[in-house]
Amino acid sequence: MNEQDAAPGKGGAGGADAVPVKAGARTWLRQRVGRMRPKPAQPEPEMSAPPRPRIAVVTDSAAALPPEWVAGIPVPGLLTVVPIPVIIADNVYSDDDEELETHISLALASGKPVKTSRPSPGQFERAYKLAAAAGFEEIVSLHLSTKLSGTLEAAMLGAERSPIPVHVLNSGTVGMAQGTGVQAAVAASLLGHGVPVVVQSCNRALEATNTYFYVPSLEQLRRGGRISMASSWLGTVLDIKPLLGIRDGAIVPLEKVRSAAKAVARLQELAAADINGRGPDAAQISIHHFGNEAQALALGESLEAGSPGLAAAALTRLPAVLAAHAGLGVLVVVVADALIPPQEEPDAG
Numbered sequence: 001m002n003e004q005d006a007a008p009g010k011g012g013a014g015g016a017d018a019v020p021v022k023a024g025a026r027t028w029l030r031q032r033v034g035r036m037r038p039k040p041a042q043p044e045p046e047m048s049a050p051p052r053p054r055i056a057v058v059t060d061s062a063a064a065l066p067p068e069w070v071a072g073i074p075v076p077g078l079l080t081v082v083p084i085p086v087i088i089a090d091n092v093y094s095d096d097d098e099e100l101e102t103h104i105s106l107a108l109a110s111g112k113p114v115k116t117s118r119p120s121p122g123q124f125e126r127a128y129k130l131a132a133a134a135g136f137e138e139i140v141s142l143h144l145s146t147k148l149s150g151t152l153e154a155a156m157l158g159a160e161r162s163p164i165p166v167h168v169l170n171s172g173t174v175g176m177a178q179g180t181g182v183q184a185a186v187a188a189s190l191l192g193h194g195v196p197v198v199v200q201s202c203n204r205a206l207e208a209t210n211t212y213f214y215v216p217s218l219e220q221l222r223r224g225g226r227i228s229m230a231s232s233w234l235g236t237v238l239d240i241k242p243l244l245g246i247r248d249g250a251i252v253p254l255e256k257v258r259s260a261a262k263a264v265a266r267l268q269e270l271a272a273a274d275i276n277g278r279g280p281d282a283a284q285i286s287i288h289h290f291g292n293e294a295q296a297l298a299l300g301e302s303l304e305a306g307s308p309g310l311a312a313a314a315l316t317r318l319p320a321v322l323a324a325h326a327g328l329g330v331l332v333v334v335v336a337d338a339l340i341p342p343q344e345e346p347d348a349g
Helices: 025-034 067-071 100-110 121-133 151-159 176-190 195-207 219-223 260-278 293-306 320-326
Strands: 055-060 079-082 086-088 091-093 114-116 138-143 166-170 210-214 241-247 250-257 283-289 314-317 331-337
Touching: 055 121, 055 151, 055 176, 055 195, 079 121, 086 100, 086 320, 091 100, 100 114, 100 320, 114 320, 121 138, 121 151, 138 151, 138 176, 138 195, 151 166, 166 195, 176 195, 176 283, 176 331, 210 260, 241 260, 250 260, 260 283, 260 293, 260 331, 283 293, 293 314, 293 331
Parallel strands: 055 079, 055 138, 138 166, 283 314
Antiparallel strands: 086 091, 086 114, 210 241, 210 331, 241 250, 283 331
């Protein structure tokens, strides 16, 4: 994964008001991590509260983070998710619009154009200034692959006007593969670590993820310029049901299958092989869907049944910004290492 640091903003170390850690911060971390890895044989001894977080984390809505996880972060302002706009016909919607899923579904079903646009640099500038006003000293800003969006460029432009240093990172991926990096960064910050450990934790999580997905039709990906119909592997859109992945920040073909049922079955096989290769106790999975929640739930249950010891899948609707390109009926499985907070001592600087 590529790491890019934007030029630090003006003003150095940020505001004077400290951001207090609520009493439940360590409990929150343990609860989340406990769902993703086996419980220890003996209960862990109580530990003193970690130092206050100094590093804020900013990402974009393509990270597909579960809303309940975001809402449960115990330190206000620690994480900001900048929404990526979705354009349907001539109307611009924010990714956090509650009615957007319905709008996209109707547009896709009726053949209306659905597009996306990167957030404005001003949106990032505001997010960075709010973090500084909340007392954070620096910011790690992690975004979807530069091969899929210009969002990172907008973040870098916004960082130029930030009152505190901003470290802008290219996740090289999307969806909960990107989200896993965000979760690792938040966990490291909650433990009081500085930028080096936060970035290291983020990159380790990103490097340990694999994304497998199936789309019933390639048309939306083609229209959005995310794939090229000149690619020899595509063949005729109506004749194949491709399984896709993310490699080096781009969408790549994994296999060609001739029917939807076989494609979903093969998607499950690929994910199961990845899970069992890591060991079910050492893996975690996220499943995205759009317009087919029951199918995604069944896929998750099958993967859990086939890999005893695997934690329950995190099931989330694909963010509108991604659904706009993947279309209705998409299934995505992200396989990652179970999140384990960094063990290093908090940085001195």
